[in-house]
Amino acid sequence: MSQPATPLRPLVRHNLRVDALSVSGDFDVIQQIVDVAPGASSPMHMHGGVELTTVLEGEVTLRREKDSSVKTYKAGEMYMVNAGEFIQVSNTSQSKASFVVTFLLPKGATLTTNK
Template sequence: MKTNPITVRRLTGALAAGALLGLVASGQTPGVTLRAAHAAVVTGQPSEINVEQDVLEIAPGACTGYHEHGGPGLETVISGTVTVETRGAPGTKAFTAGQMYVYAAGTIHNFCNRGKVPAVFTAAFLLPKGVAPVTPR
């Protein structure tokens, strides 16, 4: 069995700066701050995959707004509590530091901070080549 080498290219500029939430980058979501953004392209696989990882902070009382991603992802809470509102099942659930939320591509969701202190979380997802990282809903 032949294996393909994996090549990773780091992305910079507009994709890395605002890929998780274009709404955040454009200032359309007050109270949500993109603290770090990392992106890479993985080749040498059956298809090219864009890997995105961001760190966001949500101010108390703020929400990201409903959106979906073009690929599967996971969010891990670093501090505070993030309430995830998902259209359809599983509904609404709060996640605290160390807990993770995993979702399939196309899952429409909204992240809110209903607490009294800022909530910080990482967001990582895998995007097939040419797929939009985020679409507001």
């Protein structure tokens, strides 16, 4: 007699814990999954709340206006952007990139403002 099959279970591929984030007040939590085609980029923009981003597939290049820094994040890596910080996101690779972004947006704040 064969053994019963082990039931399939969810597999955690990524676990994010942010210890240093301190927020108070009323917030909306907005989560988006964004696909970025090869060669595509966003305009320089800022968000009205804190942004927590995890790259799911490919790689994403983040340019921060405040210090002109440029850093590329690969699948499994994450970054945080403070409210009001101007950034640009691009995919300079030859493959599609995807990321999941979670915003903590104060009630009444505008999600995205382009420069």
